[in-house]
Amino acid sequence: MNSNHSSPANKSAVHKDFDTENLPFHVAIIMDGNGRWAKQRILNRIKGHEKGAETVRTIVRTSREIGISILTLYAFSTENWLRPKAEIAALMVLLKRYLKSEKKEMLDNNIRLNAIGQIERLPEDVKEVLAESMAITKKNDGMLLNLALSYGGRAEIVRVVQEIVKETKEGKVDPDSITSELITEHLYTRGMRDPDLLIRTSGEMRISNFLLWQIAYSEIYVTDTLWPDFSKDEYIRILKDFQRRERRFGKVE
Secondary structure (H helix, E strand, O other): OOOOOOOOHHHHHHOOOOOOOOOEEEEEEOOOOOHHHHHHOOHHHHHHHHHHHHHHHHHHOOOHOOOOOEEEEEEEEHHHHHOOOOHHHHHHHHHHHHHHHOHHHHHOEEEEEEEOOOHHHHHHHHHHHHHHHHHHHHOOOOOEEEEEEOOOHHHHHHHHHHHHHHHHHOOOHHHHHOOOHHHHHHHOOOOOOOOOOEEEEOOOOOOOOOOOOOOOOEEEOOOOOOOOOOOHHHHHHHHHEEEEEEEOOOOOO
16 A cells, blocks of 8 residues: 555644654554443443444544554444344435535545445445545555455454465466465455454454454553543544554564
8 A cells, every 4th residue: 555654733742741753553453442432421332332433524624633554444344234124225315415514625635445345235325425435535545544344354264265275276276375474465465464453342352354464463552541532632642652662573683
């Protein structure tokens, strides 16, 4: 991906003691806790998703301000299709509304939108708005925003295996030449650097079938905060924590 680290003029105003020159290139977030947030307030689960969408706006904007190059958000999993139909329908309406409302924001802030997952399973009207948003932002190179939609890590790996087996049968690939690099080239995230940092909200200690291949060496941070309550300040604190970590990738210092 041809992305640069340039960002809006208010980058320097984020936090005085925050090192904006030592950032994770790629941040991935499992946005969890919308339903529990609503339940705690005796509200419909959809209200939690609506509040969660506001948090998405805040974190996308903050990421762009400070100079994150790639932000990947786990918005809807393959398993989420098993939820009640009414909730799925409401989530699709929210997704469509978000894509429409954030179009100007992405254009104004040089953000390119991308989607990963089984996009073909989304409703036609959602696919149309998604395709339009991706098309009008495709030349933006300030930050890449990946929305993981109808996404599952295992399904992605199965798809990769199927593609490589097909190419092997067609004589395009020698089985003995299959490498991790070849597999990476078949992933939804091909051409992108793997996440440096994986954040999960709501305190759950699992990765929920998210980017199984890509997060092999990602730093992981789990916060008890429910996604609708996740703030810019907490995000900055987590990034500061990342900056204090020593990443050895299995090697000795």
